[in-house]
Amino acid sequence: METMFGLPPSTLKSITVFGRQLPLMKQQHIGPTSIYINYIGIALFGITVEAVRLTHLLLGALALALLWCLARLWFDDWTALLAALLCGTSPLFIWWSRAGAVWTLS
Secondary structure (H helix, E strand, O other): OOOOOOOOOOOOEEEEEOOEEEEEEOEOOEOHHHHHHHHHHHHHHOOOHHHHHHHHHHHHHHHHHHHHHHHHHHOOHHHHHHHHHHHHOOHHHHHHHHHOOOHHHO
16 A cells, blocks of 8 residues: 555565665565555555455466466366366465465455
């Protein structure tokens, strides 16, 4: 939110690009990928916890769709279905696609 409002980021590490400070590491386990994915989600859906969760759920759905497409390209439809089903029901995948590195939202 600080980046959206033009404030300097209160992060562990930041970089300066064209005179503007951008967050690099929010905490030791939250890096730039999570920061900027959340930035896109907040910009699209508003500043809410639900926006962050929806962003990660959509990213998880995209990952499953890409897994299915790649497995279908390499193998056959049944293998692609099995790969997407196994990945989509994995507790680790469910956990990270629900909250990502921002697990404190749970």
